[in-house]
Amino acid sequence: MINSGNLRLTVFYSIAVLGQWLGFPNDLMQLPGAVLLWPAGLILIGSDCKSGKRSFQCGWLAGLIGGLLSLYWLTVPIHEVGGFPWILAFPCAVLMAGYMGLYSGLAAWISFLLRNDSPLMRSACLSLIWCLAEWIRSWFGSGFPWMTLSAAFVPWPVWIQGTALIGAFALSGLYVGLTAAAVESIRRRTILPVLLAAATACGIMLFGIVRVHNAPTEETIPIAMIQGNINQNIKWSPHMQQKTVERYLLLSRDSLISHPSLIIWPETALPFDYARHPVLPSVIRTFTRETGVPLVTGVPGFELQSSGKMAVFNRAILIDSDSIQPSAGIYEKKHLVPFGEYLPDFLNIPILRGLFQEIGAFTPGKHTAPLHLTIKQGQKLVLGMLICYESVFPYLAREQVEQGAEVFVNISNDAWFGRTPAPLQHLQLGALRAVEQNRWLARTTNTGYSACIDPYGRIFSLSRLFSAQSLSGQIASRTEHTLFFYLEPFYIPVLWIAFSILLAIRFFRRQMHSPNMTKEGCHYDSI
Numbered sequence: 467m468i469n470s471g472n473l474r475l476t477v478f479y480s481i482a483v484l485g486q487w488l489g490f491p492n493d494l495m496q497l498p499g500a501v502l503l504w505p506a507g508l509i510l511i512g513s514d515c516k517s518g519k520r521s522f523q524c525g526w527l528a529g530l531i532g533g534l535l536s537l538y539w540l541t542v543p544i545h546e547v548g549g550f551p552w553i554l555a556f557p558c559a560v561l562m563a564g565y566m567g568l569y570s571g572l573a574a575w576i577s578f579l580l581r582n583d584s585p586l587m588r589s590a591c592l593s594l595i596w597c598l599a600e601w602i603r604s605w606f607g608s609g610f611p612w613m614t615l616s617a618a619f620v621p622w623p624v625w626i627q628g629t630a631l632i633g634a635f636a637l638s639g640l641y642v643g644l645t646a647a648a649v650e651s652i653r654r655r656t657i658l659p660v661l662l663a664a665a666t667a668c669g670i671m672l673f674g675i676v677r678v679h680n681a682p683t684e685e686t687i688p689i690a691m692i693q694g695n696i697n698q699n700i701k702w703s704p705h706m707q708q709k710t711v712e713r714y715l716l717l718s719r720d721s722l723i724s725h726p727s728l729i730i731w732p733e734t735a736l737p738f739d740y741a742r743h744p745v746l747p748s749v750i751r752t753f754t755r756e757t758g759v760p761l762v763t764g765v766p767g768f769e770l771q772s773s774g775k776m777a778v779f780n781r782a783i784l785i786d787s788d789s790i791q792p793s794a795g796i797y798e799k800k801h802l803v804p805f806g807e808y809l810p811d812f813l814n815i816p817i818l819r820g821l822f823q824e825i826g827a828f829t830p831g832k833h834t835a836p837l838h839l840t841i842k843q844g845q846k847l848v849l850g851m852l853i854c855y856e857s858v859f860p861y862l863a864r865e866q867v868e869q870g871a872e873v874f875v876n877i878s879n880d881a882w883f884g885r886t887p888a889p890l891q892h893l894q895l896g897a898l899r900a901v902e903q904n905r906w907l908a909r910t911t912n913t914g915y916s917a918c919i920d921p922y923g924r925i926f927s928l929s930r931l932f933s934a935q936s937l938s939g940q941i942a943s944r945t946e947h948t949l950f951f952y953l954e955p956f957y958i959p960v961l962w963i964a965f966s967i968l969l970a971i972r973f974f975r976r977q978m979h980s981p982n983m984t985k986e987g988c989h990y991d992s993i
Contacts, residue, residue: 474514479528482507482570486532489618491890498625501618504532505642508570509592509649512577525574529567530560536613537563539886546699546884566613569599573642585650585659587972593643594965600635601958604859608804611858612891614638620894623923624674626901630948631673633860634898636957640670678922686940687841689728689918690721691910691927694735695934698881698912707738711746714763715753717936722757724938727841730910731763733780733854733879740765740783754787760794760839761785762849764877767798777829782851782877784837795838797851798831801859836871847872847943850905854878857896857909864954867903872943874899874907881913889915889931897923904948906941 481503489501508525515521538559545555576595580588596615604611615638619625628637644663651660694714700706718729740747754761767779779798786794837849850871856862857876866874876896880889893915900907900919907919916929918939927939950957 475511475524478507478510478514479524479531480507481510482525482528483532483535486529486613487535489615490536490613491887491894492536493887496618496621498619498622501615502641502645504570504615505573505592505596505645506649508574509577509646510653511574512579513581513649513653515574515578518575518578521578522571522575525577526564526567526571528574529570530563532570533563533566533613534560536887536891537566539883539888542884542886542888543882546882562610565607566603566610569603572599577646583972585647585654585656587968588650589643589646589659589663591965591968591972592646593639594961594968595639596642597635597639598958598961598965600638604635604861609801609859612895614858614895614898615641617891617894617898620897620923620925623678624671626898626923627674627677628670629898629901630677630904630950633902633950633954633957635860636961640666678924681920681922684942684944686942687728687845687847688724688726689730689908689939689941690718690724690726691908691916691918691929691937691939692717692721692729692731692735693911693914693916693929693933693935693937694732695913695932696735696737696881698879701734701881702737707736707743707746710735710737711749713934715750717934718753718761719757721936721938722759726759726938727845728839728847729759729761730875730877730908731761732910732912732916733764733782733877734766735763735877735912736765738766739768741767751785754785758787758842760787760841762837762851762875762877764853764879767796778827779831780828780853781831782837782853782875784839784849786840796833797835797837797853798833799828799853799856800831800834801856801862802828802830803855834865836866836869837875849873849875852876852896852899854880857899857907858892860899860902860954863899863903863905864951867905867947867951871905872945873941874903874905876907876909877911878909879912880915885931889913893917893925897925902948902950904946904951905944908939908941 485501485503485507488497489504507528511524512521515524540559540562541555544558545552573596576592580591600611600614614634616626616629616634644667647659647663651657692714696710714731714735721729762782762784765781765783767781769777771777782797784795837851839847839849841847848870850866852862852874863874880892883889896907896909897919900921901923904921906921910916914929914931916937918926918941921944927937929935929937
Protein backbone atom coordinates (compact mmCIF):
# COMPACT_ATOMS: atom_id res chain seq x y z
CA MET A 467 0.00 0.00 0.00
CA ILE A 468 1.30 3.48 -0.90
CA ASN A 469 2.06 5.63 2.11
CA SER A 470 -0.34 8.58 2.04
CA GLY A 471 2.32 10.96 3.41
CA ASN A 472 4.78 10.07 0.65
CA LEU A 473 2.03 10.39 -1.93
CA ARG A 474 1.19 13.90 -0.73
CA LEU A 475 4.85 14.93 -0.86
CA THR A 476 5.16 13.54 -4.38
CA VAL A 477 2.15 15.60 -5.43
CA PHE A 478 3.56 18.70 -3.75
CA TYR A 479 6.98 18.60 -5.35
CA SER A 480 5.38 17.69 -8.67
CA ILE A 481 3.37 20.91 -8.36
CA ALA A 482 6.62 22.84 -7.74
CA VAL A 483 8.31 21.19 -10.74
CA LEU A 484 5.34 21.90 -13.00
CA GLY A 485 5.35 25.55 -11.93
CA GLN A 486 8.99 25.99 -12.91
CA TRP A 487 8.60 24.26 -16.24
CA LEU A 488 5.33 25.86 -17.36
CA GLY A 489 5.97 29.30 -15.90
CA PHE A 490 9.17 29.97 -17.83
CA PRO A 491 9.74 29.64 -21.59
CA ASN A 492 10.03 25.99 -22.55
CA ASP A 493 9.83 23.84 -25.67
CA LEU A 494 6.05 23.40 -25.47
CA MET A 495 4.28 26.50 -24.13
CA GLN A 496 4.58 29.15 -21.44
CA LEU A 497 1.80 29.84 -18.94
CA PRO A 498 3.16 32.79 -16.91
CA GLY A 499 0.77 32.50 -13.96
CA ALA A 500 1.69 28.85 -13.51
CA VAL A 501 5.04 29.93 -12.07
CA LEU A 502 3.26 30.53 -8.74
CA LEU A 503 2.83 26.76 -8.45
CA TRP A 504 6.58 26.66 -7.81
CA PRO A 505 6.51 28.43 -4.42
CA ALA A 506 3.08 26.95 -3.65
CA GLY A 507 4.48 23.42 -3.95
CA LEU A 508 7.47 24.30 -1.76
CA ILE A 509 5.23 25.84 0.90
CA LEU A 510 3.05 22.73 0.94
CA ILE A 511 6.16 20.56 1.25
CA GLY A 512 7.25 22.52 4.31
CA SER A 513 3.77 22.27 5.81
CA ASP A 514 3.52 18.52 5.33
CA CYS A 515 7.00 17.25 6.21
CA LYS A 516 7.75 15.87 9.66
CA SER A 517 11.31 17.17 9.84
CA GLY A 518 13.38 20.07 8.53
CA LYS A 519 15.79 17.69 6.86
CA ARG A 520 13.00 15.98 4.95
CA SER A 521 11.50 19.32 3.86
CA PHE A 522 14.86 20.52 2.54
CA GLN A 523 15.46 17.26 0.67
CA CYS A 524 12.05 17.36 -1.03
CA GLY A 525 12.35 21.06 -1.84
CA TRP A 526 15.81 20.52 -3.27
CA LEU A 527 14.58 17.60 -5.39
CA ALA A 528 11.77 19.77 -6.76
CA GLY A 529 14.26 22.53 -7.55
CA LEU A 530 16.66 20.08 -9.16
CA ILE A 531 14.07 18.54 -11.48
CA GLY A 532 12.37 21.84 -12.30
CA GLY A 533 15.72 23.54 -12.83
CA LEU A 534 16.91 20.77 -15.11
CA LEU A 535 13.75 21.01 -17.23
CA SER A 536 14.24 24.78 -17.53
CA LEU A 537 18.04 24.86 -17.87
CA TYR A 538 18.79 21.70 -19.85
CA TRP A 539 20.02 24.00 -22.63
CA LEU A 540 23.27 24.45 -20.71
CA THR A 541 24.37 21.17 -22.24
CA VAL A 542 24.19 22.65 -25.75
CA PRO A 543 27.04 25.20 -25.57
CA ILE A 544 29.10 22.79 -23.47
CA HIS A 545 28.73 20.10 -26.15
CA GLU A 546 28.62 22.16 -29.35
CA VAL A 547 31.18 24.83 -28.45
CA GLY A 548 33.21 23.20 -25.72
CA GLY A 549 33.45 19.91 -27.56
CA PHE A 550 32.37 17.84 -24.55
CA PRO A 551 30.62 14.57 -25.34
CA TRP A 552 26.97 14.50 -24.29
CA ILE A 553 27.79 12.07 -21.50
CA LEU A 554 29.96 14.78 -19.90
CA ALA A 555 27.95 17.83 -20.96
CA PHE A 556 24.71 16.66 -19.35
CA PRO A 557 26.16 16.34 -15.82
CA CYS A 558 27.20 20.01 -16.03
CA ALA A 559 23.56 21.00 -16.43
CA VAL A 560 22.63 18.65 -13.59
CA LEU A 561 25.19 20.33 -11.33
CA MET A 562 23.80 23.79 -12.11
CA ALA A 563 20.23 22.60 -11.57
CA GLY A 564 21.34 21.01 -8.30
CA TYR A 565 22.81 24.33 -7.21
CA MET A 566 19.62 26.18 -8.14
CA GLY A 567 17.67 23.53 -6.24
CA LEU A 568 19.40 24.56 -3.02
CA TYR A 569 17.30 27.72 -2.98
CA SER A 570 14.09 25.73 -3.42
CA GLY A 571 15.24 23.48 -0.58
CA LEU A 572 15.83 26.57 1.56
CA ALA A 573 12.31 27.87 0.85
CA ALA A 574 10.76 24.51 1.78
CA TRP A 575 12.86 24.32 4.96
CA ILE A 576 11.86 27.86 6.01
CA SER A 577 8.25 26.92 5.32
CA PHE A 578 8.67 23.94 7.67
CA LEU A 579 10.15 26.08 10.44
CA LEU A 580 7.29 28.56 10.16
CA ARG A 581 4.51 26.00 9.73
CA ASN A 582 2.84 26.90 13.04
CA ASP A 583 3.24 30.66 12.79
CA SER A 584 0.49 33.05 11.78
CA PRO A 585 -0.28 33.34 8.07
CA LEU A 586 0.94 36.94 8.09
CA MET A 587 4.27 36.03 9.69
CA ARG A 588 4.77 33.05 7.41
CA SER A 589 3.92 34.97 4.26
CA ALA A 590 6.14 37.91 5.18
CA CYS A 591 9.14 35.73 6.04
CA LEU A 592 8.84 33.62 2.90
CA SER A 593 8.47 36.76 0.80
CA LEU A 594 11.66 38.27 2.23
CA ILE A 595 13.60 35.02 2.03
CA TRP A 596 12.71 34.53 -1.64
CA CYS A 597 13.73 38.07 -2.52
CA LEU A 598 17.02 37.77 -0.65
CA ALA A 599 17.70 34.36 -2.21
CA GLU A 600 17.29 35.78 -5.74
CA TRP A 601 19.63 38.62 -4.80
CA ILE A 602 22.23 36.16 -3.45
CA ARG A 603 22.04 34.18 -6.69
CA SER A 604 22.81 37.38 -8.60
CA TRP A 605 26.33 37.63 -7.14
CA PHE A 606 27.31 34.35 -5.45
CA GLY A 607 29.86 32.43 -7.53
CA SER A 608 29.96 35.31 -10.06
CA GLY A 609 26.15 35.32 -10.22
CA PHE A 610 23.46 33.39 -12.08
CA PRO A 611 20.14 35.27 -11.65
CA TRP A 612 18.34 33.10 -14.19
CA MET A 613 14.80 31.90 -13.40
CA THR A 614 13.93 35.12 -11.58
CA LEU A 615 10.31 34.40 -10.69
CA SER A 616 8.97 37.79 -11.80
CA ALA A 617 10.52 37.29 -15.27
CA ALA A 618 7.89 34.65 -15.96
CA PHE A 619 5.27 37.44 -16.09
CA VAL A 620 6.95 39.38 -18.92
CA PRO A 621 4.35 38.11 -21.45
CA TRP A 622 1.78 39.83 -19.18
CA PRO A 623 3.32 43.35 -18.93
CA VAL A 624 0.70 44.60 -16.47
CA TRP A 625 2.09 42.24 -13.84
CA ILE A 626 5.72 43.41 -14.04
CA GLN A 627 5.19 47.16 -13.63
CA GLY A 628 5.94 46.80 -9.93
CA THR A 629 9.61 46.33 -10.83
CA ALA A 630 9.75 50.08 -11.51
CA LEU A 631 8.99 50.56 -7.80
CA ILE A 632 10.75 47.71 -6.01
CA GLY A 633 12.80 45.82 -8.60
CA ALA A 634 12.47 42.34 -10.04
CA PHE A 635 13.77 40.44 -7.00
CA ALA A 636 11.44 42.18 -4.56
CA LEU A 637 8.49 41.71 -6.92
CA SER A 638 9.29 37.98 -7.00
CA GLY A 639 9.26 37.97 -3.20
CA LEU A 640 5.95 39.82 -3.13
CA TYR A 641 4.35 37.25 -5.42
CA VAL A 642 5.68 34.45 -3.21
CA GLY A 643 4.20 36.15 -0.15
CA LEU A 644 0.80 36.39 -1.84
CA THR A 645 1.04 32.75 -2.84
CA ALA A 646 1.88 31.79 0.74
CA ALA A 647 -1.17 33.67 2.02
CA ALA A 648 -3.42 31.82 -0.44
CA VAL A 649 -1.92 28.46 0.53
CA GLU A 650 -2.43 29.26 4.22
CA SER A 651 -6.08 30.05 3.61
CA ILE A 652 -6.57 26.64 2.04
CA ARG A 653 -4.52 24.84 4.66
CA ARG A 654 -6.19 26.48 7.65
CA ARG A 655 -9.64 26.88 6.09
CA THR A 656 -9.73 30.63 6.76
CA ILE A 657 -10.74 33.37 4.37
CA LEU A 658 -8.87 36.45 5.63
CA PRO A 659 -5.36 35.66 4.28
CA VAL A 660 -6.60 35.01 0.77
CA LEU A 661 -8.74 38.15 0.84
CA LEU A 662 -5.69 40.22 1.77
CA ALA A 663 -3.67 38.50 -0.96
CA ALA A 664 -6.41 39.12 -3.53
CA ALA A 665 -6.66 42.78 -2.54
CA THR A 666 -2.88 43.20 -2.91
CA ALA A 667 -2.92 41.41 -6.27
CA CYS A 668 -5.69 43.73 -7.45
CA GLY A 669 -3.58 46.70 -6.37
CA ILE A 670 -0.60 45.36 -8.35
CA MET A 671 -2.81 44.80 -11.39
CA LEU A 672 -4.43 48.24 -11.13
CA PHE A 673 -1.04 49.93 -10.86
CA GLY A 674 0.15 47.99 -13.90
CA ILE A 675 -2.92 48.88 -15.96
CA VAL A 676 -2.66 52.57 -15.10
CA ARG A 677 1.08 52.73 -15.77
CA VAL A 678 0.83 50.97 -19.15
CA HIS A 679 -2.32 52.83 -20.19
CA ASN A 680 -0.78 56.20 -19.36
CA ALA A 681 2.40 55.57 -21.36
CA PRO A 682 3.23 58.95 -22.92
CA THR A 683 3.39 59.59 -26.63
CA GLU A 684 7.07 60.03 -27.45
CA GLU A 685 9.15 61.21 -30.34
CA THR A 686 10.81 57.98 -31.38
CA ILE A 687 14.11 57.36 -33.10
CA PRO A 688 14.17 54.82 -35.95
CA ILE A 689 16.86 52.16 -35.67
CA ALA A 690 17.88 49.03 -37.54
CA MET A 691 18.89 45.80 -35.82
CA ILE A 692 20.95 43.48 -37.99
CA GLN A 693 20.76 39.78 -37.17
CA GLY A 694 23.51 38.10 -39.17
CA ASN A 695 22.84 34.45 -38.26
CA ILE A 696 26.51 33.48 -38.56
CA ASN A 697 27.25 29.85 -37.72
CA GLN A 698 29.00 29.78 -34.36
CA ASN A 699 31.16 26.78 -35.27
CA ILE A 700 32.83 28.59 -38.18
CA LYS A 701 32.45 32.17 -37.01
CA TRP A 702 36.07 32.57 -35.92
CA SER A 703 37.61 30.97 -39.00
CA PRO A 704 39.84 33.46 -40.90
CA HIS A 705 38.07 32.78 -44.19
CA MET A 706 34.76 33.97 -42.66
CA GLN A 707 35.95 37.49 -41.88
CA GLN A 708 35.21 39.08 -45.23
CA LYS A 709 32.03 37.01 -45.75
CA THR A 710 30.76 38.15 -42.35
CA VAL A 711 31.36 41.83 -43.10
CA GLU A 712 29.74 41.48 -46.52
CA ARG A 713 26.63 39.90 -44.99
CA TYR A 714 26.24 42.59 -42.33
CA LEU A 715 26.77 45.39 -44.83
CA LEU A 716 24.25 43.86 -47.26
CA LEU A 717 21.62 43.56 -44.52
CA SER A 718 22.45 47.08 -43.32
CA ARG A 719 21.94 48.50 -46.80
CA ASP A 720 18.56 46.76 -46.94
CA SER A 721 17.64 48.49 -43.66
CA LEU A 722 18.19 51.98 -45.12
CA ILE A 723 14.71 51.92 -46.63
CA SER A 724 13.36 52.67 -43.14
CA HIS A 725 15.77 55.64 -42.71
CA PRO A 726 17.34 54.53 -39.43
CA SER A 727 19.26 56.96 -37.24
CA LEU A 728 21.33 54.12 -35.79
CA ILE A 729 22.31 50.63 -36.95
CA ILE A 730 23.17 47.96 -34.40
CA TRP A 731 25.14 44.78 -35.05
CA PRO A 732 25.39 41.95 -32.48
CA GLU A 733 28.02 40.94 -29.93
CA THR A 734 31.38 40.09 -31.58
CA ALA A 735 29.73 40.55 -34.96
CA LEU A 736 33.20 41.28 -36.38
CA PRO A 737 35.40 38.22 -35.71
CA PHE A 738 38.78 39.95 -36.02
CA ASP A 739 40.97 42.62 -34.44
CA TYR A 740 39.11 45.70 -35.65
CA ALA A 741 41.79 48.16 -34.55
CA ARG A 742 44.56 46.45 -36.55
CA HIS A 743 42.93 44.74 -39.52
CA PRO A 744 44.38 46.26 -42.73
CA VAL A 745 41.24 46.31 -44.90
CA LEU A 746 37.81 45.52 -43.47
CA PRO A 747 37.47 48.35 -40.90
CA SER A 748 37.93 50.97 -43.63
CA VAL A 749 35.15 49.29 -45.64
CA ILE A 750 32.81 49.60 -42.67
CA ARG A 751 33.76 53.24 -42.00
CA THR A 752 33.17 54.04 -45.67
CA PHE A 753 29.65 52.65 -45.31
CA THR A 754 28.88 54.86 -42.30
CA ARG A 755 30.25 57.97 -44.04
CA GLU A 756 28.35 57.31 -47.27
CA THR A 757 25.06 56.61 -45.52
CA GLY A 758 25.46 59.11 -42.70
CA VAL A 759 24.21 56.47 -40.24
CA PRO A 760 26.32 55.62 -37.15
CA LEU A 761 26.88 52.01 -36.24
CA VAL A 762 27.28 50.11 -32.97
CA THR A 763 28.88 46.69 -33.25
CA GLY A 764 30.52 44.08 -31.09
CA VAL A 765 34.21 43.26 -31.63
CA PRO A 766 36.98 41.49 -29.75
CA GLY A 767 39.56 43.96 -28.46
CA PHE A 768 43.23 43.12 -27.97
CA GLU A 769 45.71 44.96 -25.75
CA LEU A 770 49.28 44.00 -24.91
CA GLN A 771 49.83 44.25 -21.17
CA SER A 772 53.00 45.38 -19.44
CA SER A 773 53.49 41.76 -18.38
CA GLY A 774 53.77 40.78 -22.04
CA LYS A 775 50.41 38.98 -21.96
CA MET A 776 47.75 39.81 -24.54
CA ALA A 777 44.47 40.84 -22.88
CA VAL A 778 41.26 40.18 -24.82
CA PHE A 779 38.13 42.28 -24.23
CA ASN A 780 34.54 41.78 -25.34
CA ARG A 781 33.85 45.22 -26.78
CA ALA A 782 31.10 47.30 -28.26
CA ILE A 783 32.35 50.14 -30.44
CA LEU A 784 30.58 53.13 -31.88
CA ILE A 785 31.53 53.95 -35.48
CA ASP A 786 30.35 57.49 -36.09
CA SER A 787 29.66 58.62 -39.63
CA ASP A 788 31.51 61.89 -39.00
CA SER A 789 34.62 60.34 -37.47
CA ILE A 790 37.76 59.29 -39.30
CA GLN A 791 38.95 57.44 -36.20
CA PRO A 792 38.62 53.63 -35.96
CA SER A 793 35.85 54.16 -33.39
CA ALA A 794 34.11 57.07 -31.71
CA GLY A 795 33.58 55.24 -28.45
CA ILE A 796 34.33 51.95 -26.71
CA TYR A 797 32.45 49.93 -24.11
CA GLU A 798 33.96 46.75 -22.67
CA LYS A 799 31.98 43.96 -21.08
CA LYS A 800 32.36 44.11 -17.32
CA HIS A 801 30.60 40.96 -16.11
CA LEU A 802 31.98 37.95 -17.97
CA VAL A 803 30.33 34.54 -18.32
CA PRO A 804 32.09 31.80 -16.36
CA PHE A 805 33.12 28.83 -18.53
CA GLY A 806 32.15 30.72 -21.71
CA GLU A 807 34.47 33.73 -21.50
CA TYR A 808 36.80 32.76 -18.71
CA LEU A 809 37.59 29.93 -16.33
CA PRO A 810 38.00 30.48 -12.61
CA ASP A 811 41.66 29.95 -11.77
CA PHE A 812 41.03 26.86 -9.68
CA LEU A 813 39.28 25.19 -12.65
CA ASN A 814 41.72 26.26 -15.35
CA ILE A 815 42.65 22.75 -16.40
CA PRO A 816 43.17 21.42 -19.95
CA ILE A 817 39.91 19.44 -20.19
CA LEU A 818 37.89 22.63 -19.56
CA ARG A 819 39.81 24.96 -21.87
CA GLY A 820 37.79 23.72 -24.84
CA LEU A 821 34.93 25.91 -23.67
CA PHE A 822 36.85 28.99 -24.85
CA GLN A 823 36.42 30.58 -28.21
CA GLU A 824 39.53 30.45 -30.37
CA ILE A 825 40.56 33.97 -29.37
CA GLY A 826 41.04 32.82 -25.80
CA ALA A 827 39.81 33.98 -22.42
CA PHE A 828 38.38 37.47 -21.97
CA THR A 829 39.41 40.11 -19.45
CA PRO A 830 36.83 42.22 -17.52
CA GLY A 831 36.44 45.60 -19.18
CA LYS A 832 38.04 48.89 -18.17
CA HIS A 833 35.91 51.18 -20.37
CA THR A 834 32.39 50.78 -19.02
CA ALA A 835 30.79 54.21 -19.49
CA PRO A 836 27.83 54.71 -21.84
CA LEU A 837 28.47 55.64 -25.47
CA HIS A 838 27.61 59.19 -26.59
CA LEU A 839 26.12 59.47 -30.02
CA THR A 840 25.08 62.33 -32.29
CA ILE A 841 22.29 61.23 -34.59
CA LYS A 842 20.54 63.07 -37.40
CA GLN A 843 19.53 66.71 -36.91
CA GLY A 844 22.26 67.03 -34.26
CA GLN A 845 20.23 65.18 -31.62
CA LYS A 846 22.30 63.66 -28.81
CA LEU A 847 21.69 60.16 -27.48
CA VAL A 848 23.45 58.34 -24.64
CA LEU A 849 23.57 54.57 -25.10
CA GLY A 850 23.78 52.39 -22.00
CA MET A 851 25.54 49.27 -23.22
CA LEU A 852 24.77 45.78 -21.91
CA ILE A 853 26.67 42.99 -23.63
CA CYS A 854 24.96 39.59 -23.64
CA TYR A 855 24.74 38.20 -20.10
CA GLU A 856 24.95 41.68 -18.56
CA SER A 857 21.26 42.26 -19.26
CA VAL A 858 20.27 39.84 -16.49
CA PHE A 859 21.95 41.88 -13.72
CA PRO A 860 19.92 44.80 -12.26
CA TYR A 861 22.95 46.58 -10.83
CA LEU A 862 24.69 46.81 -14.21
CA ALA A 863 21.65 48.43 -15.83
CA ARG A 864 21.41 50.90 -12.96
CA GLU A 865 25.10 51.78 -13.28
CA GLN A 866 24.55 52.71 -16.92
CA VAL A 867 21.57 54.92 -16.04
CA GLU A 868 23.50 56.50 -13.19
CA GLN A 869 26.16 57.47 -15.74
CA GLY A 870 23.56 59.12 -17.95
CA ALA A 871 22.21 56.35 -20.21
CA GLU A 872 19.00 57.43 -21.95
CA VAL A 873 18.38 54.11 -23.72
CA PHE A 874 19.76 50.58 -23.36
CA VAL A 875 21.49 48.73 -26.19
CA ASN A 876 21.90 45.02 -25.52
CA ILE A 877 24.06 43.17 -28.04
CA SER A 878 24.29 39.42 -27.68
CA ASN A 879 25.20 36.17 -29.36
CA ASP A 880 22.72 33.49 -28.30
CA ALA A 881 23.82 31.08 -31.02
CA TRP A 882 25.43 29.08 -28.22
CA PHE A 883 22.02 27.90 -27.05
CA GLY A 884 20.69 26.38 -30.27
CA ARG A 885 16.94 25.95 -30.70
CA THR A 886 16.17 25.84 -27.00
CA PRO A 887 14.13 28.06 -24.65
CA ALA A 888 17.30 29.91 -23.55
CA PRO A 889 17.11 32.82 -26.07
CA LEU A 890 13.53 33.60 -25.03
CA GLN A 891 14.41 33.29 -21.33
CA HIS A 892 17.29 35.71 -21.94
CA LEU A 893 15.03 38.16 -23.77
CA GLN A 894 12.46 38.18 -20.95
CA LEU A 895 15.11 38.84 -18.32
CA GLY A 896 16.26 41.85 -20.35
CA ALA A 897 12.69 43.19 -20.40
CA LEU A 898 12.82 43.49 -16.60
CA ARG A 899 15.80 45.87 -16.89
CA ALA A 900 13.79 48.14 -19.20
CA VAL A 901 10.96 48.41 -16.67
CA GLU A 902 13.23 48.72 -13.63
CA GLN A 903 15.05 51.72 -15.10
CA ASN A 904 12.33 53.28 -17.30
CA ARG A 905 14.39 52.93 -20.46
CA TRP A 906 13.82 51.65 -23.97
CA LEU A 907 15.97 48.64 -24.81
CA ALA A 908 17.19 47.70 -28.27
CA ARG A 909 18.39 44.10 -28.37
CA THR A 910 20.36 42.79 -31.33
CA THR A 911 21.63 39.21 -31.46
CA ASN A 912 23.45 37.00 -33.93
CA THR A 913 20.71 34.36 -34.24
CA GLY A 914 17.77 35.80 -32.26
CA TYR A 915 15.81 36.86 -30.50
CA SER A 916 16.36 40.49 -31.51
CA ALA A 917 13.72 43.02 -30.48
CA CYS A 918 12.85 46.46 -29.18
CA ILE A 919 11.43 46.62 -25.66
CA ASP A 920 9.71 49.70 -24.30
CA PRO A 921 9.97 50.94 -20.67
CA TYR A 922 6.85 48.90 -19.82
CA GLY A 923 8.34 45.59 -20.89
CA ARG A 924 6.34 45.34 -24.11
CA ILE A 925 8.26 43.59 -26.89
CA PHE A 926 8.20 44.93 -30.45
CA SER A 927 9.90 44.03 -33.74
CA LEU A 928 10.66 40.49 -32.56
CA SER A 929 12.91 38.54 -34.93
CA ARG A 930 12.69 34.92 -35.95
CA LEU A 931 15.16 32.47 -34.50
CA PHE A 932 18.12 31.42 -36.67
CA SER A 933 17.42 33.65 -39.65
CA ALA A 934 19.43 36.48 -41.21
CA GLN A 935 17.27 39.58 -40.85
CA SER A 936 17.26 43.34 -40.98
CA LEU A 937 14.73 44.56 -38.42
CA SER A 938 13.32 48.08 -38.19
CA GLY A 939 12.56 49.33 -34.70
CA GLN A 940 11.83 52.43 -32.68
CA ILE A 941 13.37 53.69 -29.45
CA ALA A 942 13.04 56.93 -27.48
CA SER A 943 15.31 58.87 -25.17
CA ARG A 944 14.32 59.01 -21.49
CA THR A 945 16.00 60.70 -18.56
CA GLU A 946 13.45 60.21 -15.76
CA HIS A 947 14.37 57.77 -12.99
CA THR A 948 12.16 55.16 -11.36
CA LEU A 949 11.64 54.74 -7.63
CA PHE A 950 13.69 51.56 -7.88
CA PHE A 951 16.64 53.54 -9.24
CA TYR A 952 16.74 55.50 -5.98
CA LEU A 953 15.97 52.52 -3.72
CA GLU A 954 18.34 49.96 -5.28
CA PRO A 955 21.47 50.88 -3.25
CA PHE A 956 19.50 50.57 0.00
CA TYR A 957 16.72 48.06 -0.44
CA ILE A 958 18.74 44.90 0.22
CA PRO A 959 20.05 46.19 3.60
CA VAL A 960 16.49 47.30 4.40
CA LEU A 961 15.15 43.83 3.57
CA TRP A 962 17.75 42.21 5.81
CA ILE A 963 16.75 44.57 8.62
CA ALA A 964 13.06 43.80 8.03
CA PHE A 965 13.76 40.07 8.09
CA SER A 966 15.75 40.41 11.32
CA ILE A 967 12.88 42.36 12.90
CA LEU A 968 10.41 39.64 11.91
CA LEU A 969 12.64 36.98 13.44
CA ALA A 970 12.96 39.03 16.63
CA ILE A 971 9.18 39.46 16.85
CA ARG A 972 8.71 35.75 16.27
CA PHE A 973 11.27 34.89 18.96
CA PHE A 974 9.71 37.15 21.61
CA ARG A 975 6.19 35.96 20.83
CA ARG A 976 7.29 32.37 21.24
CA GLN A 977 9.00 33.25 24.50
CA MET A 978 5.84 34.87 25.78
CA HIS A 979 3.61 31.93 24.81
CA SER A 980 5.98 29.05 25.48
CA PRO A 981 4.33 27.91 28.78
CA ASN A 982 1.04 27.27 26.97
CA MET A 983 2.43 25.60 23.87
CA THR A 984 3.01 22.18 25.36
CA LYS A 985 -0.57 21.95 26.62
CA GLU A 986 -2.61 23.56 23.90
CA GLY A 987 -0.34 23.54 20.84
CA CYS A 988 0.52 26.57 18.84
CA HIS A 989 -1.32 29.88 19.42
CA TYR A 990 -0.30 31.60 16.20
CA ASP A 991 -3.21 30.76 13.97
CA SER A 992 -4.51 34.29 13.72
CA ILE A 993 -3.52 37.05 11.37
